[in-house]
Structure formats: structure tokens, C-alpha cells
Amino acid sequence: MDECIFCKIASHSIPAYVVSENDEVMAFADINPATKGHILVIPKSHATNLFDIEEASFIKVLSLAKRIARVMPEVLGCSGINLFHSAGKIAWQEVMHFHLHIVPRYRREELQRPFVSTPANKTELKEIALRLSRKLSNK
Ligand code: AMP
Ligand code: ZN
Numbered sequence: 001m002d003e004c005i006f007c008k009i010a011s012h013s014i015p016a017y018v019v020s021e022n023d024e025v026m027a028f029a030d031i032n033p034a035t036k037g038h039i040l041v042i043p044k045s046h047a048t049n050l051f052d053i054e055e056a057s058f059i060k061v062l063s064l065a066k067r068i069a070r071v072m073p074e075v076l077g078c079s080g081i082n083l084f085h086s087a088g089k090i091a092w093q094e095v096m097h098f099h100l101h102i103v104p105r106y107r108r109e110e111l112q113r114p115f116v117s118t119p120a121n122k123t124e125l126k127e128i129a130l131r132l133s134r135k136l137s138n139k
Contacts, residue, residue: 001046006097010044019068025060027068030101034111037076037104041065047098049087058098065100078104082111 001007009016010026017029019039030038041061047053053061069081084101086093103111 001097004046004097006040006042006095006099007046010042020064024057025064027064027102034101034103035078035106037072037078039068039102041068041100041102043098048096049093049098050085051087053098061098061100065102069102072102072104076104078106080105 005014008014009028016026019027019029021027021044023044025041025043027039027041030040041064043053043057043061045054045057047057050058065083069083072078072081082101082103082105084103085099105111
């Protein structure tokens with residue numbers, strides 16, 4: 001993908017603050033960090049988001065994210081992390097190359113929760129669970 005900024009980072013055509021990389025995945029610092037130490041993990045091969053990423057590639061991204069998250073408390077002094085992914089413009093995705101955000105957390109108040117939870121309509125929950133479950137059994 002010629003115009004994709006994360007493809008360019010993956011191929012070292014443009015610079016990034018790289019934390020870790022191999023032939024398939026790369027982790028680098030987010031240029032506009034939500035908190036100190038905010039890291040992005042990407043597959044080197046272009047995929048748009050969770051809808052189209054190959055399962056094997058997704059597992060490699062997750063695996064690197066886990067390795068990075070595990071050392072963050074010791075290296076950065078954070079007490080937790082949020083793992084975040086946006087799939088689709090409607091879900092706030094801005095860069096259309098798959099990425100996981102690893103956001104180290106230091107204080108509860110430093111970020112806002114991105115959603116407000118409300119008590120469920122049980123009939124709707126049952127219907128949604130059934131529809132998804134049926135679709136999965138057909139695949
Ligand atoms: P999203 O809104 O989930 O698509 O997140 C895209 C993220 O990519 C944002 O947090 C940006 O700050 C980050 N970003 C965009 N360009 C770069 C870049 N050249 N290097 C590092 N991070 C970037
Ligand atoms: Zn790309």
C-alpha cells in the first residue's frame with residue numbers, strides 16, 4: 001500500500017521510535033501519546049483492521065503486545081494498561097492499517113472511559129447472543 005503511513009513505517013521509509021520488530025510485526029511509539037509510553041503494534045503486511053487481518057498475523061500482533069505490556073510496569077512505572085483497537089471510521093479508526101494501542105495507565109482520572117454502560121434489555125441480549133451464536137455455528 002503505497003500511501004499507507006504504517007506500511008511506510010514498517011518498511012523503514014519513514015522514521016519511527018521502534019520498540020521491537022521482526023519480519024512480521026512491529027511496535028513503535030505513538031506520536032501523539034494518550035499517556036506516557038503509548039505504543040502501537042502493527043502487522044508489517046497491510047491489513048485494514050480486525051475485519052480483514054489474517055488470524056495468524058493477528059496472533060503475532062497480540063503476542064508482541066502481551067510481551068510489551070508485561071514489561072511496562074517495571075520500565076515505565078505504570079500500574080495497568082488499556083489495550084485498544086478501532087475498526088472502521090465509525091469506531092474512530094483514523095489510520096487504516098491495523099494497529100493495537102497499548103496505553104499504560106498511571107492514574108484512573110487521566111483518561112475518560114470511551115463508553116457509558118447501561119443496564120441491558122434481557123430480551124435483546126438473548127436475541128443477539130442467539131443470532132451471533134447461530135451464525136458462528138454455520139461458519
Ligand atoms: P486510530 O485513531 O486508532 O486510527 O489511531 C491512529 C494513531 O496513530 C493515533 O494515535 C496517532 O497518534 C498515531 N500516529 C499517526 N501517525 C503516526 C506516526 N507517523 N508515528 C506514530 N504514530 C502515529
Ligand atoms: Zn498499510
